[in-house]
Amino acid sequence: MSETDKNDIVNDKDAEGTSETNKTKEKFWESEWMLRPCEMYNSEFKVCNSFRGKFNQLFVDGETADCSQWKVDYNNCTKWKKLDDQQAYEDLVASEKVRRVQRLKGHYMNDVWTRREAPPTDWNAPLPKWLEERDSGTFLAAKQQQISTGKDREIELYMPSACTIL
Template identity: 40%
Template sequence: MEETTATEKTDENPFMWLVRPCSIYKEEYSDCTSIKGRFHQYFIHGSTIDCAQWGRDADNCVRWEENKDAKALESLIESERNRRTGRLETYIKNDVMTLRKSPPEDWNKPLPGWMQEEYKTSYLALKSVEMKSGNVEDKGKLCTIL
């Protein structure tokens, strides 16, 4: 019977997609411990939160990336699953709204007349006409919102 290496064993982990790049964990830790982050935490939660988990995740990620440490990977995946569960908890416990099984029957009906009139002079309509005519100016700058 052949022994499988840690790399072979962990690359088959079905939750590998949860693991983020190590730079993200370091950035999250840095943001969490910054003055701005602390002020935000105090404003939102009423007190500062514990940022140690982001630091542990950054360390585990580095150990996984550099040494293929299976325990570090498992710890990282467990942390991500806990974080995801916490984020989805309020959605799952929501008993106020009932989720739809299908879209409304009239989801694609025409917009009201007043809205169509407003659309004719909107920036979106002007850009749409410009693009359809092929007169698009390429300014070489793009805006990325993360």
């Protein structure tokens, strides 16, 4: 085999290698931002099934919770991460959406407060005089005065910087 033939074989391997890396680009999962790392699902399952977890559930809710969904989510997560299983991913996202709705249920069902569309028009109005007088002797007022006058910068000159290169 001549030298040029060997070079052609090496070049063909390089070309194949680059085409392989282009093929193995990561797939974009649209709702991946809402998913936890797989180990968190397993950890939640262990905590939920522990004696302490069961005792806490009894104390707070009056009954023990079904922890099987955490195990199902862990299995789906590992299947999705290792095998790029589309169905496992969809099941996991659906489970997280249900969990999110459950968590925010009290917030949306709250009828004590009326929701507003925009902040009040005078949200940045100056404080009333009586409130300014009451808070004038506090540490925060003194610190704000130092910052306003520039005296706060004197301390920074004597403080070592947080960045240290060893």
